[in-house]
Amino acid sequence: MNKDFTITAFTENHIGLLNRITSVFTRRHLNIESLNASESQIPGIHRFTIVLNTTEEMVKKLVLQLEKQVEVIKAIYHTDEETVFQEITLFKISVEKAAEDNLVERLIRDKNARILSVEQDFMIVEKTGHKVENDDLLEFLKPYGLIDYVKSGRVSLIKMDEELKDLKKLIKEAKQAEYKQSLN
Amino acid sequence: MEAVITQSVSEKVKTSGADAVLRSLVAEGVDLIFGYPGGAIMPVYDALYHYQEEIHHVLTRHEQGAIHAAQGYARATGGVGVVMATSGPGATNLITGIADAMIDSTPLVCITGQVASSLLGSDAFQETDIISISMPATKWNFQVTRAEDIPTALAKAFYIAKSGRPGPVLIDITKDAQFDQVEFDYKKCEAVRSYQPIPEVQPVAVQAAADLINQAEKPFVLFGQGVILGQAEEEFKTFIEKSGIPAAWTLLGLSALPTEHPLNVGMLGMHGNYGPNKLTNECDVLIAIGMRFDDRVTGNLSKYAKQAKVVHLDIDPSEINKNVKVDAPVLGDCKESLKQLTELVKRKSHQSWLDQFRTLNDIERAQVIQPELNPTEGQMTMGEVIKEVNELTEGEAILVTDVGQHQMVACRYTQFKQSKSNITSGGLGTMGFCLPAALGAKLGAPDREVIAVIGDGGFQMTIQELGTIFQTQAAVKIIILNNSFLGMVRQWQQLFFDKRYSSTELINPDFVKIAEGYGIKGKSIDQRDDLKSAVAEMLAYQGSFLLEVHVGKEDNVFPMVPTGASVSDVRLS
Numbered sequence: 009m010n011k012d013f014t015i016t017a018f019t020e021n022h023i024g025l026l027n028r029i030t031s032v033f034t035r036r037h038l039n040i041e042s043l044n045a046s047e048s049q050i051p052g053i054h055r056f057t058i059v060l061n062t063t064e065e066m067v068k069k070l071v072l073q074l075e076k077q078v079e080v081i082k083a084i085y086h087t088d089e090e091t092v093f094q095e096i097t098l099f100k101i102s103v104e105k106a107a108e109d110n111l112v113e114r115l116i117r118d119k120n121a122r123i124l125s126v127e128q129d130f131m132i133v134e135k136t137g138h139k140v141e142n143d144d145l146l147e148f149l150k151p152y153g154l155i156d157y158v159k160s161g162r163v164s165l166i167k168m169d170e171e172l173k174d175l176k177k178l179i180k181e182a183k184q185a186e187y188k189q190s191l192n
Numbered sequence: 193m194e195a196v197i198t199q200s201v202s203e204k205v206k207t208s209g210a211d212a213v214l215r216s217l218v219a220e221g222v223d224l225i226f227g228y229p230g231g232a233i234m235p236v237y238d239a240l241y242h243y244q245e246e247i248h249h250v251l252t253r254h255e256q257g258a259i260h261a262a263q264g265y266a267r268a269t270g271g272v273g274v275v276m277a278t279s280g281p282g283a284t285n286l287i288t289g290i291a292d293a294m295i296d297s298t299p300l301v302c303i304t305g306q307v308a309s310s311l312l313g314s315d316a317f318q319e320t321d322i323i324s325i326s327m328p329a330t331k332w333n334f335q336v337t338r339a340e341d342i343p344t345a346l347a348k349a350f351y352i353a354k355s356g357r358p359g360p361v362l363i364d365i366t367k368d369a370q371f372d373q374v375e376f377d378y379k380k381c382e383a384v385r386s387y388q389p390i391p392e393v394q395p396v397a398v399q400a401a402a403d404l405i406n407q408a409e410k411p412f413v414l415f416g417q418g419v420i421l422g423q424a425e426e427e428f429k430t431f432i433e434k435s436g437i438p439a440a441w442t443l444l445g446l447s448a449l450p451t452e453h454p455l456n457v458g459m460l461g462m463h464g465n466y467g468p469n470k471l472t473n474e475c476d477v478l479i480a481i482g483m484r485f486d487d488r489v490t491g492n493l494s495k496y497a498k499q500a501k502v503v504h505l506d507i508d509p510s511e512i513n514k515n516v517k518v519d520a521p522v523l524g525d526c527k528e529s530l531k532q533l534t535e536l537v538k539r540k541s542h543q544s545w546l547d548q549f550r551t552l553n554d555i556e557r558a559q560v561i562q563p564e565l566n567p568t569e570g571q572m573t574m575g576e577v578i579k580e581v582n583e584l585t586e587g588e589a590i591l592v593t594d595v596g597q598h599q600m601v602a603c604r605y606t607q608f609k610q611s612k613s614n615i616t617s618g619g620l621g622t623m624g625f626c627l628p629a630a631l632g633a634k635l636g637a638p639d640r641e642v643i644a645v646i647g648d649g650g651f652q653m654t655i656q657e658l659g660t661i662f663q664t665q666a667a668v669k670i671i672i673l674n675n676s677f678l679g680m681v682r683q684w685q686q687l688f689f690d691k692r693y694s695s696t697e698l699i700n701p702d703f704v705k706i707a708e709g710y711g712i713k714g715k716s717i718d719q720r721d722d723l724k725s726a727v728a729e730m731l732a733y734q735g736s737f738l739l740e741v742h743v744g745k746e747d748n749v750f751p752m753v754p755t756g757a758s759v760s761d762v763r764l765s
Contacts, residue, residue, distance in 0.1 A: 020386050024327065027324055034328075069513070072509050072510035076509075078384065079332075079387075081385070081386040
């Protein structure tokens with residue numbers, strides 16, 4: 009049965025690694041729902057957060073294929089219940105339309121969105137939450153002068169960090185290096 | 193470059209990046225490389241001029257020839273094959289060989305020249321993004337834009353190529369990095385922090401596997417190239433001899449166990465032997481060692497060994513449960529895991545089970561093998577040619593094959609006494625592999641007889657490498673099994689496409705004349721009476737020799753597991 013899985017991969021920070029990671033999915037004809045790359049708590053180590061809709065059997069194989077890549081240190085997968093995650097959507101809304109109807113303001117309040125910027129003709133609204141919540145607001149805003157919008161990929165933290173124990177050695181090493189540097 | 197544990201093996205010296213490439217190769221013990229020069233790799237070739245004592249460079253006639261030769265060299269020696277090419281088309285011509293080496297786990301270091309770093313991305317002359325192109329087909333690749341990174345990149349390349357499950361690595365070096373100066377200090381790479389090449393053997397896992405094996409009444413071993421790559425031939429033999437378990441080989445596992453070993457029950461898969469295919473679906477414990485359940489081995493997965501518990505020994509964690517669900521996985525180097533497993537298994541003999549293999553193989557012998565090896569009328573068969581070669585080489589030769597009918601026949605019937613003696617393109621099925629690979633094998637193992645068995649189709653895919661054989665004077669013996677067809681495709685057309693022979697018939701040139709043009713002695717035969725003397729003449733000849741044998745145009749290879757069928761539905765005709 010297909011469902012959403014979040015794959016977290018810790019990797020070296022090298023040119024082209026993104027390509028190598030996505031090719032694991034491409035060659036199996038799998039579509040990535042979202043992908044986010046950022047630094048991690050370990051200096052020099054990158055963290056990829058990849059969301060895809062597939063079977064558990066497939067995602068098990070995928071993490072092994074990811075770990076097989078020389079520069080991938082660790083890859084793990086989780087269901088939505090096992091992680092805390094967020095996505096951001098930014099909306100560009102016509103100021104004129106919004107002013108016509110105070111519903112927009114109420115929506116922003118009710119949906120825990122916030123206004124980031126107001127310009128002459130438009131304003132930028134940010135909504136952070138789960139994809140369904142953000143999409144919900146999107147549907148509401150569509151009739152009220154929605155000019156443009158953009159969605160981010162998912163970022164997620166794992167509730168239990170037991171599986172990250174392999175990384176502990178690297179974290180320790182990084183801290184030691186940081187400490188040494190602070191002495192100089 | 194970071195996170196690499198290294199060991200210094202040379203004194204510091206100031207030199208060019210190009211010279212550093214050669215010094216790095218020397219430090220890795222490389223004395224033979226294959227390649228083809230061009231603009232973006234010229235500084236390295238210029239440096240090579242000064243290393244002719246240390247490093248012998250084989251100039252092939254095409255970069256694909258160079259990489260297949262490096263593969264043949266690696267497979268015959270167990271070492272790392274090194275290949276060099278220029279940017280653009282030079283680099284892209286390596287891709288087929290890289291993909292072949294990746295799927296067949298062959299350790300290669302490919303060094304390509306690249307346009308100067310200031311020109312990257314500008315569509316410069318002979319610029320191609322070889323890093324992106326080769327990425328999914330390499331174990332690791334890296335672009336060097338600074339001379340100072342050359343030694344570390346190459347040290348890492350050799351380490352990654354040969355450690356764990358081996359594979360091809362590509363290092364792309366921009367021209368400015370080749371010209372620039374570097375403080376050369378070579379340190380061999382001994383670890384990369386993000387990479388664990390050999391998982392540690394877990395005693396609990398070995399025990400679980402031993403328990404299944406000890407309870408088994410009809411255990412069956414499948415062995416692959418992992419036994420050869422892990423140099424575990426002795427450990428493997430000891431294991432099967434103690435446990436008394438019949439063992440069958442994959443195409444790449446061939447020669448890890450001598451053909452005549454009493455527990456060797458033959459070949460697995462699509463054109464494998466009758467017994468092992470039939471009994472895969474009767475065994476109670478299937479023990480896979482260093483093999484990956486390729487679809488050509490398993491046939492229809494949903495009908496594959498469903499009754500059996502599966503034990504899988506492999507060095508690559510991603511192979512476990514990839515195609516076949518495993519009950520007792522044993523990760524690690526099989527040289528180590530087999531040793532531990534052998535200690536835990538009971539000494540047994542499974543005589544009646546072994547007899548089942550023999551009974552089935554006897555049926556195959558009568559229906560398929562006998563007429564193939566000992567025909568009395570009609571055109572010559574591929575099998576009888578192989579039989580003659582067997583008799584005269586006594587199982588001591590290295591067999592190099594291409595892809596197709598001749599490959600299946602040669603691998604089915606060649607007798608082997610020692611390991612690393614079967615070199616073929618298995619996973620990728622690369623036509624054109626054989627001729628250059630045979631050259632590389634001969635240069636890597638000059639004291640061994642190297643026999644290249646090729647079809648008339650595949651021979652013409654890399655026919656230009658006759659020039660390299662001529663220039664190197666490598667005494668490769670070439671047998672063309674000529675049926676004037678792309679035989680395997682024709683066989684499928686006959687069996688599954690109502691004999692519509694679409695684009696498979698070949699009108700061939702005079703191969704003997706072509707060989708003679710390259711200074712290679714040639715002979716062509718089409719009569720059975722000439723076969724023995726022709727093979728003898730070929731083997732007795734000092735240099736390279738091309739023997740063309742005209743065989744039956746529409747002969748088929750059997751047994752056969754048709755695509756989509758279960759292995760136990762293997763056909764004898």
